Amino acid sequence: xxxxxxxxxxxxxxxxxxxxxxxxxxxxxxxxxxxxxxxxxxxxxxxxxxxxxxxxxxxxxxxxxxxxxxxxxxxxxxxxxxxxxxxxxxxxxxxxxxxxxxxxxxxxxxxxxxxxxxxxxxxxxxxxxxxxxxxxxxxxxxxxxxxxxxxxxxxxxxxxxxxxxxxxxxxxxxxxxxxxxxxxxxxxxxxxxxxxxxxxxxxxxxxxxxxxxxxxxxxxxxxxxxxxxxxxxxxxxxxxxxxxxxxxxxxxxxxxxxxxxxxxxxxxxxxxxxx
Amino acid sequence: xxxxxxxxxxxxxxxxxxxxxxxxxxxxxxxxxxxxxxxxxxxxxxxxxxxxxxxxxxxxxxxxxxxxxxxxxxxxxxxxxxxxxxxxxxxxxxxxxxxxxxxxxxxxxxxxxxxxxxxxxxxxxxxxxxxxxxxxxxxxxxxxxxxxxxxxxxxxxxxxxxxxxxxxxxxxxxxxxxxxxxxxxxxxxxxxxxxxxxxxxxxxxxxxxxxxxxxxxxxxxxxxxxxxxxxxxxxxxxxxxxxxxxxxxxxxxxxxxxxxxxxxxxxxxxxxxxxxxxxxxxxxxxxxxxxxxxxxxxxxxxx
Numbered sequence: 001x002x003x004x005x006x007x008x009x010x011x012x013x014x015x016x017x018x019x020x021x022x023x024x025x026x027x028x029x030x031x032x033x034x035x036x037x038x039x040x041x042x043x044x045x046x047x048x049x050x051x052x053x054x055x056x057x058x059x060x061x062x063x064x065x066x067x068x069x070x071x072x073x074x075x076x077x078x079x080x081x082x083x084x085x086x087x088x089x090x091x092x093x094x095x096x097x098x099x100x101x102x103x104x105x106x107x108x109x110x111x112x113x114x115x116x117x118x119x120x121x122x123x124x125x126x127x128x129x130x131x132x133x134x135x136x137x138x139x140x141x142x143x144x145x146x147x148x149x150x151x152x153x154x155x156x157x158x159x160x161x162x163x164x165x166x167x168x169x170x171x172x173x174x175x176x177x178x179x180x181x182x183x184x185x186x187x188x189x190x191x192x193x194x195x196x197x198x199x200x201x202x203x204x205x206x207x208x209x210x211x212x213x214x215x216x217x218x219x220x221x222x223x224x225x226x227x228x229x230x231x232x233x234x235x236x237x238x239x240x241x242x243x244x245x246x247x248x249x250x251x252x253x254x255x256x257x258x259x260x261x262x263x264x265x266x267x268x269x270x271x272x273x274x275x
Numbered sequence: 276x277x278x279x280x281x282x283x284x285x286x287x288x289x290x291x292x293x294x295x296x297x298x299x300x301x302x303x304x305x306x307x308x309x310x311x312x313x314x315x316x317x318x319x320x321x322x323x324x325x326x327x328x329x330x331x332x333x334x335x336x337x338x339x340x341x342x343x344x345x346x347x348x349x350x351x352x353x354x355x356x357x358x359x360x361x362x363x364x365x366x367x368x369x370x371x372x373x374x375x376x377x378x379x380x381x382x383x384x385x386x387x388x389x390x391x392x393x394x395x396x397x398x399x400x401x402x403x404x405x406x407x408x409x410x411x412x413x414x415x416x417x418x419x420x421x422x423x424x425x426x427x428x429x430x431x432x433x434x435x436x437x438x439x440x441x442x443x444x445x446x447x448x449x450x451x452x453x454x455x456x457x458x459x460x461x462x463x464x465x466x467x468x469x470x471x472x473x474x475x476x477x478x479x480x481x482x483x484x485x486x487x488x489x490x491x492x493x494x495x496x497x498x499x500x501x502x503x504x505x506x507x508x509x510x511x512x513x514x515x516x517x518x519x520x521x522x523x524x525x526x527x528x529x530x531x532x533x534x535x536x537x538x539x540x541x542x543x544x545x546x547x548x549x550x551x552x553x554x555x556x557x558x559x560x561x562x563x564x565x566x567x568x569x570x571x572x573x574x575x576x577x578x
Binding site: 009012013015016019020022023024026027029030033041042043044045046088089091092094095096099100101104107110111114116117118119120121122123124125126127128129144145146147148150153178179182203206207209210214224225228229232239242243246249250253254257258261264265268269 | 297300301302304305307308309311312315316317318319320322323326374377378381382384387392393395396397398399400401402403404405406407408410411412413414415417419420421422425454457458459462463466511514515517518521522536539540543544549552553555556557559560563564567
C-alpha cells in the first residue's frame, strides 16, 4: 500500500514542483537581475547566478529616481492610509453590524453597489477635483479618495456581526459609554479581522498604480510603482537599475507576507471563505 | 439629604444627555465614511455619468446627448480594445481557474508532504505589485535574450516574439495575469475543498468510484458556488486590465494589447477628452454589471 502511494504520488509531486518553480522563479530572477548589469541580464546563455553589480545598481537607482525619497513617499502614504482607513472602515462596519438607525438599509445598499462599480468610473471627476483644489502632487490626493473603502467597510461589518450582542448589552448595563465599548471591547475582540483589513489596505496602497500615476506628476512625489514605470518609459532602459528598484519595492511586502501569512490570506480572501 | 438632592438634580439631565448621544452614536460612527464616500465616490460616479453626455467645444464641456456613445460605436480602436479584452478574458479566466483547481486538488491529496511550503510558493505572486511583476516578465519574455525563450530552446522551440507579435503579446499578458492570480484562486479553492464532508467521498469509495469520478460527481458540484465566486471576481478583474499592458506592451504591437481601461486612460489623460473617456468608463460599468448578472443567473437557474 505504502509503495503504491509513493509511485502514484510521483507525478503529483512533479506537477506541484514545476508549478512552485514557475511561481517562485521570477522572484529569483528579480534578485539576480538586481545584482547584474543590463547587458548581463540579457545574455545568452543566461547568467543564472547573482553577479556583483548590486552596489552600482543601487547607486544608479538612487541617482535615477531618488529612490530614498520615493520610498519615503510610499511609506508615508501607505502608513497613513492604512491607519485611517482601518479606523474609518471599522467604525462604519460597527454601525452597520450592531445598530439600527434611519437610512441604514439605503446606505448599505449604496455600499454594495459601490463595491460592484469599477474604479475607472471615478478617475476623471476625481482628477478634476484634485486639480481644482490644487491637490495634485500631494499626499492627501492619494490617501483621501480611497479611505472609505467600500469593501473594507463590508468586510468589517461581516466580521462584527459575529460579536455577541450580550457582550455589548452587559457593558451598557454596567454603565460604559458607547465609545468606550467600541474602543475597549469591540476593537480588541476584532483584532484578527483588523489585522487582516490592515494588510489588505497596506497591500492595496503599496501596489496602487493608476491613481498615483495620475495625480503624482512631479518625480519627487512619485510612489514606488509610478517611479518604476517612469524608468520603463525611458528610451534607454537600465534594467539592472530597474530590477534593483523592483526588488526593493517588492521586498517589504514579501517579508511582511512571510511573517503574517495567516493575516494576509484572511485579508486577501476577505471574508469570502471561512477557511 | 444634600448629597441625594444633588444627585437627583444632576443625575437626570445627565442621563438624558447620555441617551441623546447614544441615539447619535451610530451616525457618528458612519459620519466620516459617509462624508468621504459622498465626496470621493458618489459625486464622481454621478459626475462622470453627466460627463459622458458632454463634448468639449472651445474648451467648454457642453451637453451633446449620446454623441460620445455614438462615437464609441463607430470607433474601430474602441472595438479593438473590447475584442482584445474579451479574447484575453475568455482564454485567461477558465485556464487560470482550471489550473488553480488542479493545484488545489493535488495539494489536498493525502500523498503530498510539505503542503505549507507549496502553498506559500504558489501564493507568493499574489502579494507583488502588478508593475513589479510586469517589469520582471518584460526581461524574462525578451525575444532575443530572455530566459523564457532560452528554456524553450532546450526543447527545440524557435524563439517566440512574446512582446512584438500581436498574437504572442496577448499570450504574454495571459501568462503574466495567470502567474499573478493562480495562487489566489487556489487558496480560495483549498478553503472550499476542506469544507466538503469527508463522508461523501467515503460513501462513493464504497460504491467503487475512483478519484476522477469522485472529482466530477462530488468535488465539482460541491464547489459550484465557490467556482462561480472566483469566476465573477476574475472576470471583473480581467475586464479592468491595465497595469500589465501599460508596462509590458503599452497596448502594442499594433494595438493588439489595447485594453478597455488603457484606451480610457489614453483618451482621458493623453488627449484629455474627459467626456469620451467617461463614456468608455460607463460601457465598462455596463459590461461588468451585465456579465456578473449573467454569471449569477446562469448558476442560479441551473440548480
